Amino acid sequence: MRSKPKEGMVVAGYLLTRRLGAGGFGQVFLARWRRHRRALKFIPLRDAGEWGRRELSVLVHVRHANVVRLVGHAEWPEEAPEYLVLLMEYVEGQPLYEWAREENPSARQVARVVLKLARVLEFLHREGVLHRDLKGDNVLVRVGEQEPVLVDFGSAAWGGAPRVTRGALAPGTLHYRSPESVRFFLQPRREPGARYGYTPADELYALGVIFYVLLTDVHPFDGPEELMLGEILGRVPAAPHQLNPRVPRALSELCMRLLEKEPITRLASAVALGQALEEVLQGTEATWDMPLFYGWGQEVRTTEDEPARVDAGTPPWLVQWTRQRPRRGKPPAPAASPLSPAAAVAALRWAAERVVDRFWSWDNG
Incomplete structure (x- = not known):
């Protein structure tokens, strides 16, 4: 061009x-x-x-x-x-995961953000629109608020929009692809030109992945593409409360319902997800307002904050993660390095000389 x-x-x-x-x-x-x-x-x-x-x-x-x-x-x-x-x-704000890492939200804050995303999906699905590339990078959180804004509709599907998908799957990111879409993609005898029919169930699965990352700071499946394809189809990820004991059990179970392997066993719709989130938020305890992760100023981990033991089949990257979970929140500003005694004396001498020079210039002005 x-x-x-x-x-x-x-x-x-x-x-x-x-x-x-x-x-x-x-x-x-x-x-x-x-x-x-x-x-x-x-x-x-x-x-x-x-x-x-x-x-x-x-x-x-x-x-x-x-x-x-x-x-x-x-x-x-x-x-x-x-x-x-x-x-x-122009949405002045941060990408969703960046917001989570900087603000270190509580379980209640995460639940409310996911509830708002469920409500916007409910609206879009009612209008016959599927985003088809729902992921953390395509959600911004407005500065000074906790309002998520869905962006980048380049892969969206709508009955009134021109059809342009040429591949078997719509453009997207593997981390967020549903098991049924991966199963379709891996069919050994797929008809030439066959295209996967994306549905609201795929969108709810992708929201489940977002939910999982907000609660744990890791994706349910990660690693090389070949490994991820198999894991999306066959491995059940550790529940969020097993990785992060600060995650309330009710919220963890709701997240896992979105990640079910079969669409029929997931929550039926964005409406159902919104209703379920509202119900769990009504019965919350004070622990729901505790930040989900350690901040940078905390150095000691208590016994109840230790992740659950992982089984022998857990991928190595996740084993490493359970040993030292990431911190969230704004890191402290770097402390100024203290001056050595000799440097401090030199600095004082320099300042004294400047004062003498200033008085001398005034006296001879």
Whole structure:
């Protein structure tokens, strides 16, 4: 392409000030017009124009407080367009997992965030929309609030959107793929051109993975792709309360219901998940307000905070994790290194000389 968006350019009347990120379907820039800040997503028309128009049609269709808001769109450059540009609200906040690691939320806070995500999925599914790439990176938490905002609808499916999926599976991340989608993908005699039919059950599984990471700081399955494919199909991950004893049992069990291998044994819908979360939140104890992880200022671990023993089949990466779980919260500022006695004397002598010089200059001024 001859034209590439860069910081300092003016596109659709907006000054591009900073690149926020890049993905499979384009780049996103923070842009300004007067006092307005927007996120401008540049989608190459030649390589991903169909996906861009699909995302545009979905965002025009949906309006929800927890879905990124579309402001407008344009093609750029105007004289010979090479990009579809989506003008969206700028969500000032952090990616979900970054927020969790910095804020060290309690079980109650995590449950409320997942409840809000369940409510937005309920809305989308009622509108016939499937995000199809639900993961931690595609959820932002607004600064100063605990409001999650779902972003990046480039892989979304909607009855009124053009169909562009060419592979067996829609674009996505393996960590969040459901067992039934992996099973379809690994079929030895799959018909040429056959495509997996993504459903709300896949979306609920992906939300279960997000839930699991918020509670434990690890994915239920990790490692090389070949290993993960087999584990998604055949291994039941350790329950969150087994890895992290600060996770309430009721919340752990609810998370595991979302990760069931068969869709029929999962929670039936986002509505059912929301109702279940509301029920467990009504009966919570004070321990639900304890941070789920140690902060950086705590050095001693109590017996009840020790993870449960793992069995012989536990992957090595998880065994290592149980021995030293990560910390959350803002790390303390590095302490200033103390001066040696000789350096302290030198610093005092330098300061005294500066004072003498200052008085001398005044006396001779």
